Amino acid sequence: MAQMAAAPKKKVEGLGGEKLHVWPYLVRLEFLCALLVIIALTVWSIVIDAPLEEAANPTKTPNPSKAPWYFLGLQDILVYFDPWFAGVVAPVLIIVGLMLIPYLDVNPKGNGYYTYHERKTAIWVYSFGFLVLWIALIIMGVFLRGPGWNLFMPWQYWDPHKVVALVNVDLPYAFGVRTYNGAMLFGGAVIIGYFAVGTAIYFFMERKALKSVGFLRMFLKIELFLIMMGIVIKIVLRLGFNIKYVWVTPWFNI
Amino acid sequence: MASNSPQIPNIAELMDKIKSGKIFSEIAKEITGSQIWTSSFRHGYADTPRNRVLQIASNVWLHLHPVKIQRHALRIKFTWCMGGITFLLFLSTVVTGVILMFYYRPVGEYAYYDMKYLQYDVPFGMLMRNMHRWAAHAMVITVWLHMFRVFLTGSYKPPREFNWVIGVFLVTFTLLLSFTGYLLPWDQLAMWAVTVGTNMARATPFLGNEGPFAEFVGATPRYDVRALLIGGSVVGPPALLRFYVLHCIFIPLIAGALMIVHFWRIRKDGGISGPL
Ligand code: HEM
Numbered sequence: 001m002a003q004m005a006a007a008p009k010k011k012v013e014g015l016g017g018e019k020l021h022v023w024p025y026l027v028r029l030e031f032l033c034a035l036l037v038i039i040a041l042t043v044w045s046i047v048i049d050a051p052l053e054e055a056a057n058p059t060k061t062p063n064p065s066k067a068p069w070y071f072l073g074l075q076d077i078l079v080y081f082d083p084w085f086a087g088v089v090a091p092v093l094i095i096v097g098l099m100l101i102p103y104l105d106v107n108p109k110g111n112g113y114y115t116y117h118e119r120k121t122a123i124w125v126y127s128f129g130f131l132v133l134w135i136a137l138i139i140m141g142v143f144l145r146g147p148g149w150n151l152f153m154p155w156q157y158w159d160p161h162k163v164v165a166l167v168n169v170d171l172p173y174a175f176g177v178r179t180y181n182g183a184m185l186f187g188g189a190v191i192i193g194y195f196a197v198g199t200a201i202y203f204f205m206e207r208k209a210l211k212s213v214g215f216l217r218m219f220l221k222i223e224l225f226l227i228m229m230g231i232v233i234k235i236v237l238r239l240g241f242n243i244k245y246v247w248v249t250p251w252f253n254i
Numbered sequence: 255m256a257s258n259s260p261q262i263p264n265i266a267e268l269m270d271k272i273k274s275g276k277i278f279s280e281i282a283k284e285i286t287g288s289q290i291w292t293s294s295f296r297h298g299y300a301d302t303p304r305n306r307v308l309q310i311a312s313n314v315w316l317h318l319h320p321v322k323i324q325r326h327a328l329r330i331k332f333t334w335c336m337g338g339i340t341f342l343l344f345l346s347t348v349v350t351g352v353i354l355m356f357y358y359r360p361v362g363e364y365a366y367y368d369m370k371y372l373q374y375d376v377p378f379g380m381l382m383r384n385m386h387r388w389a390a391h392a393m394v395i396t397v398w399l400h401m402f403r404v405f406l407t408g409s410y411k412p413p414r415e416f417n418w419v420i421g422v423f424l425v426t427f428t429l430l431l432s433f434t435g436y437l438l439p440w441d442q443l444a445m446w447a448v449t450v451g452t453n454m455a456r457a458t459p460f461l462g463n464e465g466p467f468a469e470f471v472g473a474t475p476r477y478d479v480r481a482l483l484i485g486g487s488v489v490g491p492p493a494l495l496r497f498y499v500l501h502c503i504f505i506p507l508i509a510g511a512l513m514i515v516h517f518w519r520i521r522k523d524g525g526i527s528g529p530l
Contacts, residue, residue, distance in 0.1 A: 019322040023309035026323055027316065033335050034342050041346060041392070045384035052373065055366040056445035058488060065446040068436050070394050070429060075450065084465050087454025098422045101405075102415035110408040112527035119408065126405050130398075252459075252466035 063147045063160055072141025073134045079149065080234050082253055090231075097224045101126075104221045106213055129228060168244035171237070180248075187247030191254060198226045318517055320525055327526035332407070336400035340428075341513065343393040348506065350386040358438070360498035362491030365440035390432050397428050409527040417519040420512055427509040434501035440494060448497070449489045455480035 020026075067075045077086040109118035116123055144151050146158035171190065172183035202222040203210070210218065237243040247254045271277040285291055286298065299305065307321045326332055357376055358368045372379035401421060404410060410418035437448040456462045460471050461479040468478070475487045485492030520526070 018325045020325055020328065021303070021306040022319045022321055022323050023306045023316070025328055026319065027310075029328060029330075030338060033338065037339055037342055038346070041343075041385060041389055044388050045381055048384070048388070049373075049380060050384050050387040051443060052369055052439055053442040056440045056442060058445070058490070060442070062442060062446050065450050067450045068433055068447050070432065071451060074454075083454055083457030084459055084462075088458045088462070088465070095422060095426055098425075099419045102410040102412075102418050105411070108411070111411040111529075112407060112409060113529045114406055115408075122408075123406065126402075130402060 064145060064149055066141070066145070069138060069142050072145075073137035076137045076141045076145070077231065080231070080238050084252060085254070093224070093227060100220060100224070104217055104224075106217065125225065125228075133228070133231065168238070168242045170248055171243050171246045172248075174241070174243060184247070184249055187245070187254070188249075191247045194230065195223065195226055198222065198229075320521055323525060324528050326528055333526065334399060334403045336396050336403055340393055340396045340400055343389045343396060344509070344513070346389040347386055347393065350382045350389065351502065353382045354386055355502060360438065360495050362440070362494060365438065365494060369439050369441070390435060393428060394432055397425050401425060407527060411527075414519075414523045414527060417516060417523060420516050420519065424509060424512050424516060427505055427512065431501065431505045431509060434497040434505065437489070437494060437497045438501065445489055448493070452480055452484050452489060452493075455483055 066072060074086055074091060077090060080086075081090070105119075105122055107119050107122065109115070110122075140151075143154060146152040146156075146162075147160040148162065148164075150162050150164055152158055152162075170183060170187070172186040175186065177183045177186045199219070199222050203218065206213075206218060234243075234246070237246070245253045268277075271280070310316045310319050310321045354372065357372050357379065359365060369383075372383055374380075376382075404418065404421065433448070433451060437444045456464045456475075456478065458465045458479050460467050461473060462468060463473040463475045463478045463480070465473070473479075475481070481487060483493075483496070484490075485496050
């Protein structure tokens with residue numbers, strides 16, 4: 001028996017520290033918590049009724065037509081990107097990117113406790129994606145997007161006839177490229193150049209980590225990050241410089 | 255005899271008992287010592303370490319837990335209680351949802367009027383509908399917060415990578431559950447929100463009729479992923495039926511199965527994460 005016990009334990013089980021009985025300490029906490037949640041839910045449901053509008057009518061399109069609130073961040077990205085990206089590729093990238101997090105973040109520190117200093121980048125990137133690109137856009141979508149998906153401040157009247165001059169041009173046009181093929185080449189060069197330069201800079205700056213982290217990990221990490229930042233850049237280009245597309249091709253536009 | 259006359263309680267003594275919590279054990283003693291109690295329950299519960307373990311290990315509902323747990327895992331400051339609340343809200347939607355199913359028919363002609371019937375004629379129908387809807391919305395928020403907490407504590411790091419992946423499936427299915435349910439009231443809000451949402455599928459590269467490269471696959475408005483999802487080219491009665499089946503059967507079963515794996519993995523991965 002003694003020899004068997006000497007076998008090295010998996011690290012998982014070696015948490016050490018003091019252990020408490022689940023009964024009563026955890027169970028009573030769960031019970032209290034459940035009680036509070038159920039009371040809150042019941043009171044909420046007595047006080048506020050779920051909405052029920054008039055019967056569905058395929059001939060009467062409301063303006064604005066909004067997706068359920070939890071998808072309004074994605075719907076807002078539709079202003080800046082075509083549906084194939086905002087509605088399909090972006091959600092898929094979000095899901096896949098989230099699943100990859102444990103395999104891309106190889107920093108062993110900050111496992112099982114709150115720390116900002118030991119993993120600053122990870123916390124910044126996740127918080128930016130979650131709080132700004134997801135939550136803030138949802139709040140904007142719920143409260144500030146009115147008819148025609150135009151922006152309205154909370155004190156403004158939702159005027160369905162508000163006209164917003166469309167003066168957007170494509171990026172190649174703004175740089176003086178006038179031919180279709182020229183614009184296609186220019187746009188392609190900008191997009192591919194953005195990813196190439198971004199990747200190169202990252203690999204140069206983190207060249208010491210290459211051996212321990214591995215090429216594939218670092219590559220996926222930086223591409224996902226560049227895509228996320230690309231969304232931000234596109235939003236800035238549209239709002240600040242009235243740029244519609246960066247890259248126009250016969251098959252897709254970015 | 256002096257002892258028979260009623261005693262006037264001493265206020266200071268009483269406050270003392272309340273503050274120290276002694277009052278609870280005194281009340282408990284009164285109750286468990288009464289004839290009704292002793293005749294109903296043949297013996298008491300001895301608070302021994304062995305019994306504390308058995309309470310968990312020999313109870314089919316509670317044995318999901320380990321019998322012992324790290325002290326820090328009890329702290330609300332650590333877990334925010336969000337995983338557990340998400341699960342509780344899920345269970346609330348299951349219970350209220352089954353009740354709604356007794357009255358609701360997923361048919362174009364009936365669905366909206368069944369909602370009205372639920373609201374105005376079914377006893378507690380409005381309350382059930384409200385609880386179902388608000389619990390679903392709250393679940394979306396709590397699952398996001400749970401995920402945020404798990405990220406901030408770095409709990410996706412080894413050995414918990416795979417449970418994080420299962421979690422990402424869970425958050426996806428939570429959103430899909432909510433989204434498919436959104437159509438069922440069959441009112442303007444429902445129809446157009448789902449129209450906006452499912453229109454996106456039109457733009458799927460290769461597989462949607464308006465998506466990039468669709469011409470190489472031959473996708474048309476009546477023959478692409480969107481048509482597969484909503485059973486036609488517009489959000490109509492076939493979409494209602496499809497979303498109903500997805501919402502009430504398919505997604506809950508998958509999400510439920512994933513939750514079982516999620517909980518099992520928490521234990522197999524060594525319980526709630528903590529500083530090593
Ligand atoms: C239906 C959705 C979900 C339910 C019911 C659920 C439930 C739970 C519960 C009860 C716990 C125990 C600790 C706690 O309460 O915080 C837990 C832990 C955990 N959950 Fe979830 N969860 C869900 C979704 C997710 C999501 C979306 C993620 C991440 C993407 C995730 C990742 C994890 C991980 C990694 C742990 C272990 C945490 C630790 O050891 O500290 N879960 N989950």
